[in-house]
Amino acid sequence: MPPRETPDSPRRRIVEAAVELLEQGGAAAVSTRAVAAAAGVQPPAIYRHFGDKEGLLEAVAEYGYARFLESKRAQLKPAPEDPVEELRRGWDSVVEFGISRPELFEVMNRASGRGADMAHRAGLEILHRRVRRLAAGGWLRVDEELAAQIIQATGRGAVIAWCSTPAERRDPALLSILRESMVAAVTRTEPTLSATESGPAPAARALRAALLDVSGEAVPLSDAEQRLLREWLDRLAADGSAPTG
Structure with missing residues (x-):
């Protein structure tokens, strides 16, 4: 940077x-x-x-990410009690930024320089923290990585669809329907941490997310034990199969 x-x-x-x-x-x-x-x-x-001009456009992308990250970080303080509502607000903030500043949004998504990439990663970390809160609360329907991809894809797709539609044909219902479709795809209607109700995957996701949120605190496991536990949790979270070997 x-x-x-x-x-x-x-x-x-x-x-x-x-x-x-x-x-x-x-x-x-x-x-x-x-x-x-x-x-x-x-x-x-x-x-x-x-x-050159491409270098200038990379700097423009960094500038756009910096402005956007300021607003996203402000939403994290204090963290909302309802992680599903937080998901909605975060998705809305991406879409609102994109449809209000479409040219800048396009340059940001096209940038590949180191500074823009670092800023993009910082934004992704905020997204992944939100997804981990969903998992820790038992709300997540799918694996964390897939959830993050769905959230990103629907947000970017909403911006592209809105901006490519003539102004007189734009219907705000499109955005709310896409948002709620995203929420339905990645979250449950009620949280569950019970392995007996719907298999071990939700419990594994919740435990994995909880372990990720204790950074800086003592964990009574060695590095090797933590890696092994993560491997088991990843497998359980993905398909519910029990670890073997």
């Missing part, structure tokens, strides 16, 4: 000018000449800070 910048630093001005041009006219509007003029710098300054 780049070093911390002051609000009036040339690099920050260039990035913010690029974001403004992007959201006004799409990626085609982000030319080095236009960005330099909007930021009040000479074109060589862009190459000095970013290398």
Whole structure:
């Protein structure tokens, strides 16, 4: 990630000018000449800070992730009592960001540079913490990794569907229906931690999530024992089969 910048630093001005041009006219509007003029710098300054236009767009993606992560982290304090409602709010925040800033959202999803990748991973960690809370409470219907993929795919798909539909044909019901379909796909109508009611998978997911949430606390197992327990829990959470060997 780049070093911390002051609000009036040339690099920050260039990035913010690029974001403004992007959201006004799409990626085609982000030319080095236009960005330099909007930021009040000479074109060589862009190459000095970013290398080329793709480097500038990577910095724009990092900027977008930073703004988005600020809002996501704010939602985590304090953590809501209802993890299913937290899931809804988190999904809504992604979709609202995407449909309100579609050009920036597209650049963020296309970015592949190290800084954008680190920011993307930070966002994924917030998502996985939410999924672990669902699992720990007995709410999760599917494995954690699959749940995270479903949440991501439906959120991104909702943004794409909304933005590709002419404004006069957009129906807000689409977003609420997609959200509730996602919730139904990954969560149960009632939490269960009972292995006798629906097999060992829900209990295994809950125990695995609980163990992940004790980072920094003493766990009375060796590293080898923890790895073995994780392997068993992963197997049980995936298909309910008992460990062998």
